[in-house]
Amino acid sequence: MEKVISLNLDKVLSFVGKAEIESKAALAKQYNEVLHKGSGKGSDFLGWLNLPTSITSAHLDDIQATANELRKCEVVVVVGIGGSYLGAKAVIEALSNSFDWLQKDRKNPVIVYAGQNIGEDYIYELLAYLKGKSFGIINISKSGTTTEPALAFRILKKELEDSVGKAVAKTRIVAVTDAARGALHTLAKNEGYKMYVIPDNVGGRFSVLTPVGLLPIAVAGFDIKKLVEGAVYMEKNTTPDVPFEKNLAEQYAVTRNELYKKGKKIEILVNFNPKLHFFAEWWKQLYGESEGKDNKGIYPAAVDFTTDLHSMGQWIQEGERTIFETVISVANAHHKVEVPSDAEDLDGLNFLVGKRVDYVNKMAELGTQLAHVDGGVPNIKVEVPELSEYYLGQLIYFFEKACGISGYILEVNPFDQPGVEAYKKNMFALLNKPGFEKAHEEIQKRL
Numbered sequence: 001m002e003k004v005i006s007l008n009l010d011k012v013l014s015f016v017g018k019a020e021i022e023s024k025a026a027l028a029k030q031y032n033e034v035l036h037k038g039s040g041k042g043s044d045f046l047g048w049l050n051l052p053t054s055i056t057s058a059h060l061d062d063i064q065a066t067a068n069e070l071r072k073c074e075v076v077v078v079v080g081i082g083g084s085y086l087g088a089k090a091v092i093e094a095l096s097n098s099f100d101w102l103q104k105d106r107k108n109p110v111i112v113y114a115g116q117n118i119g120e121d122y123i124y125e126l127l128a129y130l131k132g133k134s135f136g137i138i139n140i141s142k143s144g145t146t147t148e149p150a151l152a153f154r155i156l157k158k159e160l161e162d163s164v165g166k167a168v169a170k171t172r173i174v175a176v177t178d179a180a181r182g183a184l185h186t187l188a189k190n191e192g193y194k195m196y197v198i199p200d201n202v203g204g205r206f207s208v209l210t211p212v213g214l215l216p217i218a219v220a221g222f223d224i225k226k227l228v229e230g231a232v233y234m235e236k237n238t239t240p241d242v243p244f245e246k247n248l249a250e251q252y253a254v255t256r257n258e259l260y261k262k263g264k265k266i267e268i269l270v271n272f273n274p275k276l277h278f279f280a281e282w283w284k285q286l287y288g289e290s291e292g293k294d295n296k297g298i299y300p301a302a303v304d305f306t307t308d309l310h311s312m313g314q315w316i317q318e319g320e321r322t323i324f325e326t327v328i329s330v331a332n333a334h335h336k337v338e339v340p341s342d343a344e345d346l347d348g349l350n351f352l353v354g355k356r357v358d359y360v361n362k363m364a365e366l367g368t369q370l371a372h373v374d375g376g377v378p379n380i381k382v383e384v385p386e387l388s389e390y391y392l393g394q395l396i397y398f399f400e401k402a403c404g405i406s407g408y409i410l411e412v413n414p415f416d417q418p419g420v421e422a423y424k425k426n427m428f429a430l431l432n433k434p435g436f437e438k439a440h441e442e443i444q445k446r447l
């Protein structure tokens with residue numbers, strides 16, 4: 001089997017012609033070059049671009065060694081939000097047993113997450129679950145000042161220190177943060193936590209291949225070397241010197257922008273494998289924060305099929321025709337389950353006896369594709385040979401690279417996220433945070 005993901009645009013061509021796509025090849029290449037020359041908007045944040053090929057085995061060994069220490073815990077809490085959370089969660093969920101937390105005789109710690117919400121019941125229930133268990137914490141925040149993870153970490157740190165004492169607690173806490181600034185950096189230095197650095201020039205949503213993603217993924221028991229290998233493959237195969245016909249990132253970037261120009265304002269990332277649910281969440285942040293600005297940008301949405309065919313399927317088939325789909329199609333399942341025969345056949349499924357469940361799923365996928373295309377929904381297909389570290393590495397870098405090119409085609413800065421500050425300012429004003437006294441008075445008048 002050739003080790004590569006592939007892109008199939010056949011079911012787009014009745015909406016955007018091959019010639020139209022090819023006519024934009026030079027533009028995509030130009031923007032790919034702009035990325036590599038660092039001459040475009042947001043060029044301070046291009047550290048992800050050559051990241052895979054610059055990761056050394058010594059760095060990966062160091063991460064693995066830290067992971068091995070944390071793996072001695074029963075539970076590891078990964079604290080972070082947005083780009084400091086979703087990449088790790090995406091990969092871990094894609095590779096884990098679907099019932100991981102119910103497994104006995106575990107080889108890996110249970111991974112749980114905190115700091116990705118401010119749900120009081122969530123943190124209460126997490127603390128209740130952690131009671132009496134040996135647990136460690138990976139605290140991830142690039143800025144080191146994000147409220148959600150800071151709040152969760154404060155609570156979890158106290159819980160850990162109360163249960164094992166400060167001296168042991170500090171051996172079970174690892175910080176992943178900025179090289180020099182931020183509250184988490186200071187805290188980690190003062191407390192003597194093992195610390196990993198998120199390079200200044202790698203934004204949160206592009207940071208999964210830094211310790212932000214690699215450490216939790218290694219703790220969960222997955223092969224970070226293979227993940228990086230996959231990304232290296234894709235880095236080398238999406239450079240500007242790779243011709244457009246072979247350059248998946250350029251092709252995807254062009255196609256989605258051509259669809260956008262034709263009024264397809266919403267892109268739905270589709271999977272037929274529930275393990276990819278959080279991969280779509282990661283992708284949503286990547287494209288949403290990168291492109292949704294200056295009053296433009298494709299709205300990134302996601303569905304899990306066939307589950308959501310029984311909820312959102314109606315809308316997708318016959319609702320407003322402003323959508324297109326990008327399907328992540330996984331060629332091979334890891335396990336085999338065949339349809340058993342049933343003497344009474346009351347459910348009428350005996351015609352499938354001996355067929356694999358994955359075969360039924362594939363027919364659902366094909367049937368859905370044809371139905372949606374007939375219903376006016378263009379369909380981009382990203383084919384992945386199987387869910388493994390290597391192919392996820394390819395997929396991650398493919399989407400990152402395409403995102404950079406796509407953002408430039410859209411003429412936005414794909415590497416900032418100024419809009420995220422608006423809710424934070426209001427929240428701080430409402431909470432009367434020191435420094436926000438005037439804003440507090442102002443906002444009170446609006447209530």
Ligand SMILES: O=P(O)(O)OC[C@H]1O[C@](O)(CO)[C@@H](O)[C@@H]1O
Pocket residue numbers: 081082083084140141142143144145146149204205289417420
């Ligand atoms: O790692 P940090 O600095 O805590 O930020 C977490 C997330 O918050 C954001 O900055 C938005 O507020 C995202 O861009 C980022 O991924």
